[in-house]
Amino acid sequence: MATAAPAPTTPRAGRRAYFSSALRGRTAFWTLFAGIGGSVLLAAAWHDARVAVIGPLATLALVLVLAQRYAQRRSELEFFVALAPTLGLTYLGEVGVLGITPLLGAGERRRLEHALGGGGAQLGMYTYEVRRETRNGEAAHWDPYTFTVCIMDLAPEMPSYPGVYVCRKRGLLHGDDWLRRDRTHRVELESIAFNERYDLLRASDQDEVALRELFSPSLVDWLANHPLAPGLEMRAGVLVVWLPGHVEDAGKLAFFLEGAHHLAGIVNREAQEAATTSL
Numbered sequence: 001m002a003t004a005a006p007a008p009t010t011p012r013a014g015r016r017a018y019f020s021s022a023l024r025g026r027t028a029f030w031t032l033f034a035g036i037g038g039s040v041l042l043a044a045a046w047h048d049a050r051v052a053v054i055g056p057l058a059t060l061a062l063v064l065v066l067a068q069r070y071a072q073r074r075s076e077l078e079f080f081v082a083l084a085p086t087l088g089l090t091y092l093g094e095v096g097v098l099g100i101t102p103l104l105g106a107g108e109r110r111r112l113e114h115a116l117g118g119g120g121a122q123l124g125m126y127t128y129e130v131r132r133e134t135r136n137g138e139a140a141h142w143d144p145y146t147f148t149v150c151i152m153d154l155a156p157e158m159p160s161y162p163g164v165y166v167c168r169k170r171g172l173l174h175g176d177d178w179l180r181r182d183r184t185h186r187v188e189l190e191s192i193a194f195n196e197r198y199d200l201l202r203a204s205d206q207d208e209v210a211l212r213e214l215f216s217p218s219l220v221d222w223l224a225n226h227p228l229a230p231g232l233e234m235r236a237g238v239l240v241v242w243l244p245g246h247v248e249d250a251g252k253l254a255f256f257l258e259g260a261h262h263l264a265g266i267v268n269r270e271a272q273e274a275a276t277t278s279l
Contacts, residue, residue: 009250010079027066034059076248080114083250087257089116089123097126101233101240102165103149106130106178109142112149121264122151123257125246128178145178148247150260152239154268161271163203164211164234166223168244169196187211193224203235216270222263228256232263239264 039055084091092115099105107128115124126149129142165179184201187208194200202211223230233240241260247253 010248076114079248079250080116083253084116086250087116087123087254089118089121091115092117092122092124095122095124100238101235102178103128103147103233103240103242104151107145119261120153121257121260123253123260124149124151126242127246146244146246148243148245148253148256150241150257152241152260152264154234154237154239154264154271160237161210161214161234162205162236164206164214165201165203165232166198167201167231168229169199189215189220191217191220191224194220197224197229198231214267214270216266216273219263219266219270222266226259228252228259230256230259230263234267239267 036056036059039059042055081091094111094113095115095117097104097110097112099110104110104126107130109129109131110127112122112124112126115122117123126147127144129144131140132143133140163184165184167179179201183204185204185208187200187202189195189200189212200211200215202208223232228243231242233242239260241256241263243256247256
C-alpha cells in the first residue's frame with residue numbers, strides 16, 4: 001500500500017516546483033511570444049533597435065514575476081491545507097475580521113488569510129493596512145503590518161474584561177502602534193522578567209483590581225518565559241494571542257497554537273477563581 005506524502009513543513013518546500021511549472025506553462029509561453037514578437041514589430045515600425053532589446057527583457061521580467069507570485073500562492077495554499085488536519089483544524093481560506101480587539105480593528109483595511117478553524121479557535125495570517133498620505137500631492141500608499149493570530153472564544157460564564165492588553169515593550173512593537181488610539185493605562189506588575197519583556201495595559205473602563213487578580217504568578221511566569229513571547233488582547237469574551245509577522249513553519253505554528261490553548265486555559269481558570277473569591 002502506498003503511503004501518503006508527508007505534509008510540507010514550510011511553503012518554501014513546494015515553491016520551486018510550482019515556479020518551474022509556471023515557466024513551462026502556456027501562459028508564460030504566449031506572454032513571451034506576444035511580448036517578443038510585439039517588440040520586434042514595434043522596433044521595425046519605429047526604426048528603433050532599442051525596442052527590440054528592451055521589450056523582450058521587460059517581457060521576461062514580467063513572466064518571472066508572475067511565475068514567482070503564482071508559485072508563492074500555490075505553495076502557501078498547499079502548505080496550509082495540508083497543515084490544518086495535523087493541528088486538528090479545518091482549512092477555511094480567507095475569512096472576515098470583526099474588530100473586537102484593538103489589533104483586529106487596527107488600520108483602514110484588514111484581512112485574515114489561510115485561516116484554520118476548530119475547537120473554539122481560529123488560527124490565521126492577519127494583515128492590517130494603514131493609509132499614508134503624502135504632502136507633495138502624490139498618490140497615497142498603504143503600509144501593511146502582518147501578524148500571526150489565534151482568536152479564541154473564552155468560557156461563556158467567565159467574567160467579561162473590557163480591555164486587557166499585553167504587548168511587547170513599546171520600543172519593540174512590530175509596525176504601527178495600534179493601541180495608541182485607545183485610551184489605555186499601564187499597569188506595573190511585581191515581576192521584573194515580565195516588565196522587561198512586556199507592557200501590560202488596561203482600557204479606561206477596565207478595573208485594575210480585577211486585572212491584577214487575573215494576572216496570577218502562574219500566568220505572569222508563563223508569559224515571561226515563553227520562547228515565542230506572544231502578545232495577547234482580551235475584550236468582550238474574546239482572547240487574541242498574536243505574534244509579529246506571518247509564521248510559515250509547521251512546528252512553530254503547532255507550538256503557537258498549543259500555547260494559545262494553554263494560555264486560554266490559564267485565563268479561564270484564574271478568572272473563575274478571581275470571581276469566586278470576590279463573592
